[in-house]
Amino acid sequence: MARRFVVIGRRAVASGEFSLDDLPSTSGRMDVLLRCVRAAFLVSHGLRRDTIVYLVLLGGPRAPRTLRIDGSAVRFVRPDERALANMVQKALAIATSGEGFVEVKPGIAVAEGGLEVVLGDVGAGTAYVLREHGRDVRETALDAIAPVVFVGDDLDLDDASAAALARHGAREISLGPISVHADDAITLVQNELDRVASR
Amino acid sequence: MARRFVVIGRRAVASGEFSLDDLPSTSGRMDVLLRCVRAAFLVSHGLRRDTIVYLVLLGGPRAPRTLRIDGSAVRFVRPDERALANMVQKALAIATSGEGFVEVKPGIAVAEGGLEVVLGDVGAGTAYVLREHGRDVRETALDAIAPVVFVGDDLDLDDASAAALARHGAREISLGPISVHADDAITLVQNELDRVASR
Numbered sequence: 487m488a489r490r491f492v493v494i495g496r497r498a499v500a501s502g503e504f505s506l507d508d509l510p511s512t513s514g515r516m517d518v519l520l521r522c523v524r525a526a527f528l529v530s531h532g533l534r535r536d537t538i539v540y541l542v543l544l545g546g547p548r549a550p551r552t553l554r555i556d557g558s559a560v561r562f563v564r565p566d567e568r569a570l571a572n573m574v575q576k577a578l579a580i581a582t583s584g585e586g587f588v589e590v591k592p593g594i595a596v597a598e599g600g601l602e603v604v605l606g607d608v609g610a611g612t613a614y615v616l617r618e619h620g621r622d623v624r625e626t627a628l629d630a631i632a633p634v635v636f637v638g639d640d641l642d643l644d645d646a647s648a649a650a651l652a653r654h655g656a657r658e659i660s661l662g663p664i665s666v667h668a669d670d671a672i673t674l675v676q677n678e679l680d681r682v683a684s685r
Numbered sequence: 686m687a688r689r690f691v692v693i694g695r696r697a698v699a700s701g702e703f704s705l706d707d708l709p710s711t712s713g714r715m716d717v718l719l720r721c722v723r724a725a726f727l728v729s730h731g732l733r734r735d736t737i738v739y740l741v742l743l744g745g746p747r748a749p750r751t752l753r754i755d756g757s758a759v760r761f762v763r764p765d766e767r768a769l770a771n772m773v774q775k776a777l778a779i780a781t782s783g784e785g786f787v788e789v790k791p792g793i794a795v796a797e798g799g800l801e802v803v804l805g806d807v808g809a810g811t812a813y814v815l816r817e818h819g820r821d822v823r824e825t826a827l828d829a830i831a832p833v834v835f836v837g838d839d840l841d842l843d844d845a846s847a848a849a850l851a852r853h854g855a856r857e858i859s860l861g862p863i864s865v866h867a868d869d870a871i872t873l874v875q876n877e878l879d880r881v882a883s884r
Binding site: 506564567 | 709728730862873876883
C-alpha cells in the first residue's frame, strides 16, 4: 500500500500553459503544487517510493484535469521549482482523452476530470483532509499503511470539494497551533507517518 | 527573543553570480537555502516576525559571506524560488566591507565572513544543530524562547563547522526516523517550536 497525497489546486492551470519565469502569476499558483510534490517525495537519501501524489488542476479552459505521480515508477524528481514546473508542463502538454489516467511518462499519468476521478482511482485506505479546525494529527490514530491525505492549495478547499470529501468519510486533521502552507503540511504529515510506521 | 535558523551552504556562491534560470547548477545549490528561507518564514496567514535566518555562503571567490534576513523588518518574502533568488541576488550584489552586518534593504543585511560572524551576532540562546544521529527533538526540552538552530545544506556539515558548533555547545537533535531535506527540517522544527510555545 502507498501513502497518497491529493492536492487540490483551485486555480492551477490544467493546460500546462504557463511561464517558467513567472510561475505564481501565470500558472494559477502551480508553484504551490510543485512544492507539494517536492515535499511529498524527496528525502535526504532519495525518493519516497511508497508515495503517490495527485495534483487536481481546476484552473483554466482545460480544467478539470488531474496529474498523478507515482513514486514507485517515476524517474528524476528534482527539488527545484523550475525543474518540477518543466516536468509538469511537459506532461500536461500531451493530449489526453476522457478515459481515466493515461501514462505519459514512467510514473506520470494524466486524467481528464478532478476530485471524482481521484476518488475512483485511489483505492482502499483511510482518508484524511487537512483543515485548520481538524483534530490534531498527534492525537489521531494515524493509518500509516494506507493513508489518503487531501490538502488544499493556498486557498481553502472549495465548498464542493469539502462536501465531496465529507461524503467520502475523510477525517479532518490539523497539524499544530499555526496554520502552514500546503507543502509544509505534507512535510509534517510525512514525518508523522514515518514516526508511526517505525513504532 | 527570536527564533534563529542558520543554514550553512557549503558551495552556495557568495557573490550572487548565478542564473535564475538554472539555480541548482549555477549557484552552488542556493536553491536549497532559498527553500529554507521560505520554510522558516512563511505560514498561511503571513510571515513569522519572530524569526531570523542566516545564510552562510561558503562557495565561490567572494566567500565566506553571510546573508541575514530579519522577519521583524523584512518586506515581501515571496514563496517561490525564483522571487527568493532574485531577492538574495540583489542583496549580494551590493558591496560590503569587513565590518559586521551591513543592512542592504529593510531587514536584509550582509556580512563578510561565515560561521564565526554568525556566532558573534546571534546573541544569547540555546544552540541546536540538526544531525541524523542527534537526540529526537520530541524527547528534547526545546527552548522555544531563544533557540538558535544550525542546519547543513544538501551536504552534511563540514568538519570545521561541526567542530566550531561543538565548541559553541550546540546540542545535536534529529527529527525522526527518516533524514529530510534542510527546508523540511526547518518546517519540522518551527512546528515543534509552535507546539512548545503554545503549551
